[in-house]
Amino acid sequence: MADNVWPNYARSSKGVILDMCGVLYDSGEGDGVAIPGSVEAVKKLKASDLKLRFCTNETQASREKFVAKLQRLGFDISVAEVFSPAPAAVAVLRKRGLRPHLLVYDGLLPEFDSVDKSDPNCVVIGDAAQKFSYENLNEAFRVLIGLEKPLLFSLGKGKYYKETDGLKLDVGVYMKALEYACDVEAEVIGKPSAQFFQSVLDDMALQSHEVVMIGDDLVNDVGGAQQCGMKGVQVRTGKYRCHPSGAHFWGVCQRDDMRTVTRTSLRKFPLFTHLALGLRGNQNTNKCTSK
Amino acid sequence: MADNVWPNYARSSKGVILDMCGVLYDSGEGDGVAIPGSVEAVKKLKASDLKLRFCTNETQASREKFVAKLQRLGFDISVAEVFSPAPAAVAVLRKRGLRPHLLVYDGLLPEFDSVDKSDPNCVVIGDAAQKFSYENLNEAFRVLIGLEKPLLFSLGKGKYYKETDGLKLDVGVYMKALEYACDVEAEVIGKPSAQFFQSVLDDMALQSHEVVMIGDDLVNDVGGAQQCGMKGVQVRTGKYRCHPSGAHFWGVCQRDDMRTVTRTSLRKFPLFTHLALGLRGNQNTNKCTSK
Numbered sequence: 001m002a003d004n005v006w007p008n009y010a011r012s013s014k015g016v017i018l019d020m021c022g023v024l025y026d027s028g029e030g031d032g033v034a035i036p037g038s039v040e041a042v043k044k045l046k047a048s049d050l051k052l053r054f055c056t057n058e059t060q061a062s063r064e065k066f067v068a069k070l071q072r073l074g075f076d077i078s079v080a081e082v083f084s085p086a087p088a089a090v091a092v093l094r095k096r097g098l099r100p101h102l103l104v105y106d107g108l109l110p111e112f113d114s115v116d117k118s119d120p121n122c123v124v125i126g127d128a129a130q131k132f133s134y135e136n137l138n139e140a141f142r143v144l145i146g147l148e149k150p151l152l153f154s155l156g157k158g159k160y161y162k163e164t165d166g167l168k169l170d171v172g173v174y175m176k177a178l179e180y181a182c183d184v185e186a187e188v189i190g191k192p193s194a195q196f197f198q199s200v201l202d203d204m205a206l207q208s209h210e211v212v213m214i215g216d217d218l219v220n221d222v223g224g225a226q227q228c229g230m231k232g233v234q235v236r237t238g239k240y241r242c243h244p245s246g247a248h249f250w251g252v253c254q255r256d257d258m259r260t261v262t263r264t265s266l267r268k269f270p271l272f273t274h275l276a277l278g279l280r281g282n283q284n285t286n287k288c289t290s291k
Numbered sequence: 292m293a294d295n296v297w298p299n300y301a302r303s304s305k306g307v308i309l310d311m312c313g314v315l316y317d318s319g320e321g322d323g324v325a326i327p328g329s330v331e332a333v334k335k336l337k338a339s340d341l342k343l344r345f346c347t348n349e350t351q352a353s354r355e356k357f358v359a360k361l362q363r364l365g366f367d368i369s370v371a372e373v374f375s376p377a378p379a380a381v382a383v384l385r386k387r388g389l390r391p392h393l394l395v396y397d398g399l400l401p402e403f404d405s406v407d408k409s410d411p412n413c414v415v416i417g418d419a420a421q422k423f424s425y426e427n428l429n430e431a432f433r434v435l436i437g438l439e440k441p442l443l444f445s446l447g448k449g450k451y452y453k454e455t456d457g458l459k460l461d462v463g464v465y466m467k468a469l470e471y472a473c474d475v476e477a478e479v480i481g482k483p484s485a486q487f488f489q490s491v492l493d494d495m496a497l498q499s500h501e502v503v504m505i506g507d508d509l510v511n512d513v514g515g516a517q518q519c520g521m522k523g524v525q526v527r528t529g530k531y532r533c534h535p536s537g538a539h540f541w542g543v544c545q546r547d548d549m550r551t552v553t554r555t556s557l558r559k560f561p562l563f564t565h566l567a568l569g570l571r572g573n574q575n576t577n578k579c580t581s582k
Contacts, residue, residue: 134423138460141451145458159472160432167436169429173468180467181450181460 015051015206017197017225018042019215020082021058021161022238024075028164031069035237039074046076051204054082055197055213057156057190057220059126059171061107063087083200085155085190086111089124092153092189100124100153101143103136103174122151125178127158127171137174141181150182156190158220162239191217192224201228216240306342306497308488308516309333310506311373312349312452313529315366319455322360326528330365337367342495345373346488346504348447348481348511350417350462352398354378374491376446376481377402380415383444383480391415392434394427394465395446413442416469418449418462428465432472441473447481449511453530482508483515492519507531 021027024038045052054077058066063086067079086108093100093115101120102112105128112124123140144150158170175186190196201208208229215221215232216239222232234240312318315329336343345368349357354377358370377399384391390407393400395417403415414431435441449461466477481487492499499520506512506523507530513523525531 128425130425132425132428134419134421134460137423137464138458141460141464142458145451160436167429167433169425169432169468169472173428173432173472176471177460177464177468181464 013050013212013231014210015053015204015212016045017053017055017200017211017213017230018045019191019213019217019221020054020056020070022216022240023214023235025070025073026162026164026238031072033164034073034075042075042077051206052081053200053204055191055200056082056084057127057158057171058084059086059108059155059190060105060129062110065107083196083203085196086126088196088199089153089155089189090115092187093122093124098122098151101140103128103131103140104155105129105131121147122153123178124153124155125171125174126155128174129168132169132174137177141178144178144182144184150184152178152182152184152186154186154188156220157186157188157192158217160239167239191220192227194224194228197224197228197230201230304341304503304522305501306344306495306503307336308344308346308491308502308504308521309336310482310504310508310512311345311347311361313507313531314505314526316361316364317453317455317529322363324455325364325366333366333368342497343372344491344495346482346491347373347375348418348449348462349375350377350399350446350481351396351420353401356398374487374494376487377417379487379490380444380446380480381406383478384413384415389413389442391444392431393417394419394422394431396420396422412438413444414469415444415446416462416465417446419465420459423460423465428468432469435469435473435475441475443469443473443475443477445477445479447511448477448479448483449508451530458530482506482511483518485515485519488515488519488521492521 018024023035024042025032025034042052056066060066061069063079063082063084066084067077067082070077086104090112092098099116099118099120099122100112101123102109102117103123104112104126108126120143123144125140128136144152152175154171154175156170157172157175159172160167160170162168175188178184179186197208197213201211204211209231211225212231212233213221213225214235215225216235216237218234222234225232309315314326315333316323316325333343347357351357352360354370354373354375357375358368358373361368377395381403383389384406390409390411390413391403392411392414393403393408394414395403396419399417411434414435416431419427435443443466445462445466447461448463448466450463451458451461453459466479469475470477488499488504492502495502500522502516503522503524504512504516505526506516507526507528509525513525516523
């Protein structure tokens with residue numbers, strides 16, 4: 001990665017979008033755990049003149065409950081600053097007059113309270129975790145295959161995420177399963193959908209080239225942001241692993257560790273000094289072994 | 292489909308390979324049910340001068356138990372005539388010195404009794420049905436992602452099959468899920484693998500152009516057989532549905548129903564008269580609605 005990517009970031013950046021799981025905290029039993037240094041990093045960003053938003057594909061709880069959990073972990077975060085797929089899905093369903101069969105975590109159901117779910121004409125799946133039983137997936141499949149034109153929405157397309165006890169399969173894996181079973185391509189709501197990122201940029205009142213997205217997922221965070229014209233930074237926390245096709249993501253800050261990033265670049269991009277320092281904790285939990 | 296495909300079949304055919312689930316019987320509670328006319332069709336084929344083998348991707352029971360079930364349903368079938376993926380998988384594992392993590396139905400485990408399963412260096416999945424829980428799929432994923440080079444074997448790649456109470460997701464769906472999660476391509480053992488079909492042809496001591504494969508699955512039965520140079524016949528029983536890409540399978544006998552096939556072709560291909568008549572029962576259980 002050429003160093004000359006960084007100075008351009010700093011000169012033009014007016015805002016930061018932060019992924020949450022794997023960047024600010026690792027999920028797991030109870031509330032999970034804050035990643036060392038991340039609470040302070042958010043504080044420093046809020047004290048700066050950068051606009052800040054949080055963008056998550058978290059779909060195991062309503063935004064209210066999710067934000068309350070982050071607050072208990074020590075983060076200064078409000079519901080209005082957090083963008084997640086469920087409210088975006090509800091807007092799409094309403095606009096297109098669709099009645100979903102839901103395969104989501106129980107905690108997310110309240111987000112869909114206002115939506116007509118009778119006689120379903122589409123399927124919506126989120127990160128249902130243990131609810132992804134054979135029976136439940138088969139039920140969603142039967143709804144889809146019974147439709148004249150199967151219509152599948154997936155709240156994200158992540159492959160896996162890290163919990164405190166190890167990696168866990170994410171919704172994208174089950175999206176692929178249903179896509180194959182029914183010969184359909186799902187409509188993804190959430191990262192890395194360009195429409196989803198644009199809604200965050202609209203809320204910030206910034207242009208894409210003025211904003212940096214920071215996440216632990218090369219495809220959904222960094223790649224998705226780049227597709228919209230933002231710059232992407234990948235932190236080596238959370239589920240970070242070497243991505244076999246990482247070379248395709250141009251302009252990604254990928255270094256051996258955050259210590260290297262901050263040491264070599266401090267003078268070049270002062271705006272990111274605080275953030276980079278703040279997010280150093282817990283680095284290399286999934287060490288890159290391929291190079 | 293041009294009629295002129297059929298006369299060539301009949302003139303050169305010396306053997307028939309029959310798919311089983313959805314062609315001879317529908318699986319379900321207990322032993323499932325024989326498809327009307329299928330027991331008689333097998334009898335007639337055995338009384339003819341055609342060589343006959345059975346080829347299934349059934350992986351919910353050992354071959355012995357599976358054949359015993361078919362015998363209880365009235366079929367004159369022996370274990371030696373039946374080809375299924377598990378014994379083929381065991382041969383591959385032995386040849387390559389591999390130790391599998393198994394995600395298969397309990398009934399299939401005895402097939403792998405002789406295989407070393409300690410410290411697994413690959414994953415083998417079969418049609419595990421209810422055992423495809425989130426926890427079990429996640430466990431298989433963790434084994435794969437923990438390997439330097441993830442190695443996944445799938446006993447078939449079917450999308451779904453029909454049981455007496457409706458369609459059920461098949462192993463291929465979970466194969467796709469793990470492929471996506473781990474950025475790998477599974478090695479398929481069973482239909483439609485050319486190696487698998489060749490082993491059946493070897494056993495029959497026939498050339499591929501001398502054999503007709505009959506099944507309800509356009510991709511795994513008909514398409515797989517065609518890849519090997521056999522002719523394919525699709526019956527409209529079992530899970531039969533219009534295949535969106537059916538047009539790509541050249542030489543498939545696809546008619547509105549078997550009645551049409553037998554009526555128009557009786558004088559042209561007498562060898563298949565008995566079979567076609569015998570398999571007419573239960574047709575159109577999944578009626579084609581697209582044309």
